Amino acid sequence: MAQGPVRRAQRRLPLEWLGILPFAAFAVLFLILPTFRIVTGAFQDADGGFTFQNLLDLNTDSIRSAYWTSIKLSLITAALGCAIGFAMAAAVVFGGLPKVVRSPLLTFSGVASNFAGVPLAFAFIATIGPAGLITLELRDMGINLRAYGFNLLSFWGLVITYLFFQIPLMILIIIPALDGLKKEWREAAAVLGATTAQYWRMVALPILFPSLLGTFALLFANAFGAVATAFALTGPQLNIVPIKLFAQIRGDVLGNPNLGYALAFGMIVITIAANTIYIWLRVRSERWLK
Secondary structure: OOHHHHHHHHHOOOHHHHHHHHHHHHHHHHHHHHHHHHHHHHOEOOOOOEOOHHHHOOOOHHHHHHHHHHHHHHHHHHHHHHHHHHHHHHHHHHOOOOHHHHHHHHHHHHHHOOOOOHHHHHHHHHHHOOOOHHHHHHHHOOOOOOOOOOOOOOHHHHHHHHHHHHHHHHHHHHHHHHHOOOHHHHHHHHHOOOOHHHHHHHHHHHHHHHHHHHHHHHHHHHHHOOOHHHHHHHHHHOOOHHHHHHHHHOOOOOOOHHHHHHHHHHHHHHHHHHHHHHHHHHHHHHHHHO
16 A cells, blocks of 8 residues: 555656756747747748748859858857967966956856847947947057958958957866866876977877867857847848848848748758767867866
């Protein structure tokens, strides 16, 4: 008779699982269901029938150019973000800077890595835009940024803007990996006569390589999917996939929502591939650093 209550108790869902229900509901409503709608819409025509025509319509000069520009933008910002962020993180962890610098840097990185969209675009326009504060101050000093070919509302202006959140994201991810480098490895290399450059080239960087490559993939995906910042900064004049996607689904007479779904489906495939590489390499790097 005592087995019945015990079995019923074992079948009950632990109360700890209730804590993740809000997150699960949020993920289903705002991530899984919209993704499912995008995937199904990419293979539907205007009447709801199944078709591959939307994917075939991606093979145009304009859309290929948009994908290439987005990939180039993502590669450049990911590479610069990794290089600059790694240098800053290494300076904090190994450079002998005061410990008081680390906490503000991590706090700022946590905020800046999520600061994007219209506020970020407005901040850069108000600072180094055509009539920005620094632009006007430099002009009064005899330095005309426009005369030197700099234009914030362009591809390279967008690169500079993206670095504002790419570099902090790199810092947040790579600092734990740098903390995982054991002092014994550096001491062993020094005992064997290795210089600092040799230690980094032969010991530290090979161990950190999966983390660096994985973070590069994550930064690539982060830049590839950004739309609000690009649209608020450059408007429709820059031919990248998120802006072209926005033009297709906003509902004007020239829009084609199903083609927009196909564009979004291509973005999903690319970002899933980048994030899969990041997760795989992150797992491999954690094995080394344990």
